[in-house]
Amino acid sequence: ALQQISDIAKSRYVRVNTLKFNLESALHELGKQNTLISAKYVVHKDDMVPDLLLLPHAVDLHKHPLVRNGSVFMQGKASSMAAVALQPEPGWEVLDACAAPGNKTVHLAALMRGKGKIIACELNKERIQRLNDTVKLAGAVNVEVLHEDFLNLNPKDPSYSKVRAILLDPSCSGSGTAAVRLDHLLPSHGAGNADVANIDRLRKLQAFQKKALAHALSFPAVERVVYSTCSIHQIENEDVIKAILPLAQSLGFQLATPFPKWPRRGLPVLEGSEHLLRFDPDEDKEGFFISLFVRKSIIGSDAE
Ligand code: SAM
Numbered sequence: 001a002l003q004q005i006s007d008i009a010k011s012r013y014v015r016v017n018t019l020k021f022n023l024e025s026a027l028h029e030l031g032k033q034n035t036l037i038s039a040k041y042v043v044h045k046d047d048m049v050p051d052l053l054l055l056p057h058a059v060d061l062h063k064h065p066l067v068r069n070g071s072v073f074m075q076g077k078a079s080s081m082a083a084v085a086l087q088p089e090p091g092w093e094v095l096d097a098c099a100a101p102g103n104k105t106v107h108l109a110a111l112m113r114g115k116g117k118i119i120a121c122e123l124n125k126e127r128i129q130r131l132n133d134t135v136k137l138a139g140a141v142n143v144e145v146l147h148e149d150f151l152n153l154n155p156k157d158p159s160y161s162k163v164r165a166i167l168l169d170p171s172c173s174g175s176g177t178a179a180v181r182l183d184h185l186l187p188s189h190g191a192g193n194a195d196v197a198n199i200d201r202l203r204k205l206q207a208f209q210k211k212a213l214a215h216a217l218s219f220p221a222v223e224r225v226v227y228s229t230c231s232i233h234q235i236e237n238e239d240v241i242k243a244i245l246p247l248a249q250s251l252g253f254q255l256a257t258p259f260p261k262w263p264r265r266g267l268p269v270l271e272g273s274e275h276l277l278r279f280d281p282d283e284d285k286e287g288f289f290i291s292l293f294v295r296k297s298i299i300g301s302d303a304e
Pocket residue numbers: 097098099100101102103104105121122123124127148149150151169170171172
């Protein structure tokens with residue numbers, strides 16, 4: 001069990017930070033780093049997510065120079081898919097609603113090639129420092145860190161009138177991450193504790209998740225919203241979408257299909273569940289959920 005837990009620090013994926021480094025150089029550098037990755041193996045590009053590299057086996061890269069200098073980030077495939085699903089364009093204004101520690105914030109910055117503006121909102125004071133560090137390490141110059149409750153941002157405030165895309169990756173149970181799934185194996189926990197369904201906590205998380213998603217959809221110029229969690233629970237995933245979908249539709253949004261070639265979709269508990277994307281802990285080594293709401297561009301039709 002302890003071996004399994006220590007394996008969590010290891011990663012099979014790295015995302016190349018294209019603000020600082022390029023894919024071919026990263027392939028070359030990681031391939032030759034034979035103290036950490038056996039040289040007889042080849043590092044591959046992921047077949048779906050641009051700038052994501054698949055290592056031959058899980059390794060702990062924390063001390064790798066490319067990780068330390070922000071050229072590459074240790075970031076899983078599912079987590080990397082969230083920012084890509086949002087498809088922010090260079091020059092857009094984008095809001096990362098629950099941003100710390102900032103892995104997806106700086107991924108958004110890279111996808112926008114450093115052009116435009118990202119407002120990275122984070123409520124937790126201690127985590128703001130992590131967020132600032134990540135932004136600095138990544139060399140993301142177009143990020144404005146905001147220490148605020150996302151629910152307190154006023155969508156009518158002119159500061160947000162040009163926000164065209166929102167990434168909402170809110171606090172969740174984390175039940176899709178290896179650390180939480182293996183929690184019950186730690187010596188301090190009695191086996192089975194983790195599955196005392198903790199339904200009360202999940203309901204509280206869900207209440208926040210629903211509020212935050214409804215809030216994200218209420219920004220006047222927003223045309224793309226990604227809602228993602230690292231939870232495996234229907235209550236934090238499909239149930240949130242199902243509850244908010246009528247409001248979303250009344251505001252002109254529809255569910256769109258991120259990564260249509262990805263085989264695992266939402267649980268069939270709502271109409272349109274095939275649009276939703278899931279990672280399964282058994283099949284994919286992690287649990288994750290991504291949904292994408294899209295409406296026709298308001299800025300595009302009015303002003304361009
Ligand atoms: N997107 C981040 C990343 O990829 O690095 C991970 C985000 S983490 C799942 C959720 C974050 O939301 C936490 O840092 C938490 O402190 C923050 N948070 C929770 N409630 C919030 C709120 N009301 N407003 C803003 N941030 C909030």
